Amino acid sequence: MKIYIGILCGLLLVSCKESATKILWMNQAPLIDYNDAVFKIETSNNGAIENCYVYTGLQGIKLLHITNGKYIEARVPKGIRLFAGPATLLIQTKSNHSALFHFVGAQTFNYTAKDFRSPKTLITDSSLTQQQLIYSLSRSRNLKIVNGEAAVENWNDIAPNQKTYFAQENKKETTFYVEAGSSTDIQLVMDTISMDKQLRFRSNKLLDKYGNTIVDGTRAVLFIKKGRKKIRVETKTKNGIVQYAVPKEVKTPFSLVLEIGASRSNTLYID
Amino acid sequence: MTKYFIHIFFVLAVAFIVVAVLNNQKDYELPEFVKVDELVLQHKTEIKLEVNSYVKPSQQQLEMLRKDYNAIWAHLNHLYETNETKPGMEYYTEGFFNFICSVAKPLSVHHLKREDLEHKLHITEWARDGLVCVALDSNVVFRYQPMNGEEYYTKANIAVALLLQGEHWRIDAIEFINEEKILK
Numbered sequence: 471m472k473i474y475i476g477i478l479c480g481l482l483l484v485s486c487k488e489s490a491t492k493i494l495w496m497n498q499a500p501l502i503d504y505n506d507a508v509f510k511i512e513t514s515n516n517g518a519i520e521n522c523y524v525y526t527g528l529q530g531i532k533l534l535h536i537t538n539g540k541y542i543e544a545r546v547p548k549g550i551r552l553f554a555g556p557a558t559l560l561i562q563t564k565s566n567h568s569a570l571f572h573f574v575g576a577q578t579f580n581y582t583a584k585d586f587r588s589p590k591t592l593i594t595d596s597s598l599t600q601q602q603l604i605y606s607l608s609r610s611r612n613l614k615i616v617n618g619e620a621a622v623e624n625w626n627d628i629a630p631n632q633k634t635y636f637a638q639e640n641k642k643e644t645t646f647y648v649e650a651g652s653s654t655d656i657q658l659v660m661d662t663i664s665m666d667k668q669l670r671f672r673s674n675k676l677l678d679k680y681g682n683t684i685v686d687g688t689r690a691v692l693f694i695k696k697g698r699k700k701i702r703v704e705t706k707t708k709n710g711i712v713q714y715a716v717p718k719e720v721k722t723p724f725s726l727v728l729e730i731g732a733s734r735s736n737t738l739y740i741d
Numbered sequence: 742m743t744k745y746f747i748h749i750f751f752v753l754a755v756a757f758i759v760v761a762v763l764n765n766q767k768d769y770e771l772p773e774f775v776k777v778d779e780l781v782l783q784h785k786t787e788i789k790l791e792v793n794s795y796v797k798p799s800q801q802q803l804e805m806l807r808k809d810y811n812a813i814w815a816h817l818n819h820l821y822e823t824n825e826t827k828p829g830m831e832y833y834t835e836g837f838f839n840f841i842c843s844v845a846k847p848l849s850v851h852h853l854k855r856e857d858l859e860h861k862l863h864i865t866e867w868a869r870d871g872l873v874c875v876a877l878d879s880n881v882v883f884r885y886q887p888m889n890g891e892e893y894y895t896k897a898n899i900a901v902a903l904l905l906q907g908e909h910w911r912i913d914a915i916e917f918i919n920e921e922k923i924l925k
Contacts, residue, residue: 521850523848523852523853525821525853527821527915527917527920528817528820528821528841528844528915529820529821529824529841529844529845530821530822530823530824530848530852530853531824531844531845532845532846532848547845550843550844550845551840551843551844552844553840553844555916555917555920556897556917556919556920558853558885560852560853560887562850562852562889566889567889568852568887568888568889568890570853570887570890572922584902584913586868586872586873588868588869588870588872588873589869589870590870601795601796601868601869603866603868603873603875605875605902605914607902607913607914609840610840611836611837611840611841611913611914611915612914612915612916613900613901613902613914613915613916614916615900615916615918618877619865620865620866620875620876620877620900620901620902620916621865621866621875621902623794623795623866625795
């Protein structure tokens with residue numbers, strides 16, 4: 471019986487001795503600047519420290535540490551930027567004890583803005599109002615908070631000029647476009663008769679209501695009416711003009727109308 | 742003569758089978774949509790969503806966000822514990838991934854484990870094209886489990902910027918506005 475009590479007491483003593491390994495963070499502060507941070511750590515038994523870690527909000531980083539007299543100096547490996555914000559210093563001893571200290575890590579950084587526009591393509595026929603979202607972030611992916619807001623939202627009216635814009639200079643991914651809408655006024659005229667005696671027709675320069683040339687490849691539909699026969703021909707615009715040569719098989723007289731979207735041209739009667 | 746042809750045919754057939762089998766054994770990477778993400782499967786956290794933006798996302802968009810936000814935290818916690826950057830690649834934007842890769846190597850021993858228990862995500866900005874979402878995550882409850890030591894709980898306010906890229910919401914930037922220890 472006595473032996474057991476003896477062993478128990480011994481165990482107790484040993485365990486007490488173990489927990490007596492105190493870990494102190496000497497230069498503890500609530501705010502630590504990561505750029506020149508040195509974590510000075512002292513233990514009752516110096517050699518016992520195995521590793522030091524800093525856990526930022528994102529990841530855990532093993533610190534480099536050297537023994538300097540009475541204490542241990544740990545620092546962030548060179549050239550590494552850490553994510554700023556609440557962080558934890560974890561000190562691990564060789565006897566599997568660990569101590570945790572909480573602090574806020576600071577990092578000097580420049581914020582760069584990211585500008586998102588939506589929709590990316592505006593057409594002058596429809597609304598020219600565009601949503602703009604801007605948020606700023608640092609190289610360490612810290613999001614900038616201003617007055618409790620992480621992003622700025624604007625609703626802009628864009629000028630109705632056909633153009634490619636850059637939300638941010640030199641950033642191709644931020645381009646957005648204003649495209650011409652549909653044409654308002656269509657005039658169909660006969661071209662001069664060429665050598666091959668085909669009848670050729672052309673439209674005027676097709677513009678939307680703001681004077682932008684309508685987009686190349688816009689579908690144009692020609693309706694040819696010859697007596698009771700009706701012929702429908704699809705073609706497309708190029709440089710804002712529709713050109714069409716009526717095949718020789720279609721003999722005069724016939725009438726011709728050009729339709730683009732909702733607009734219709736004058737009717738041409740060819741005798 | 743035909744005897745030789747039959748021999749050649751058999752040799753070719755056997756060669757073909759050998760090559761096919763060898764080719765099959767080579768372990769190739771599965772396309773992303775076939776892969777099963779174990780980390781995400783095992784992670785289920787409570788996410789309450791609140792829409793405070795001018796542009797309102799549809800119910801379907803919200804469900805997708807909830808699913809991906811859950812996955813993002815599964816990977817952020819894994820990153821926190823192990824500093825392994827690759828498993829969560831699908832949930833980080835290019836810039837975010839580059840940054841976390843610039844910070845040290847994976848940890849050999851995992852001393853501190855983090856779990857997220859609760860979220861309340863306030864969507865403050867939602868892009869009209871549904872590709873950008875900025876949100877404040879208030880009252881996030883974390884449980885930390887040190888390898889040697891007692892677990893503790895914290896409450897945090899977090900701001901996140903998410904971008905919809907390649908079928909997923911991805912985290913682009915994050916800010917821990919504050920984090921405090923709580924009793925639970």
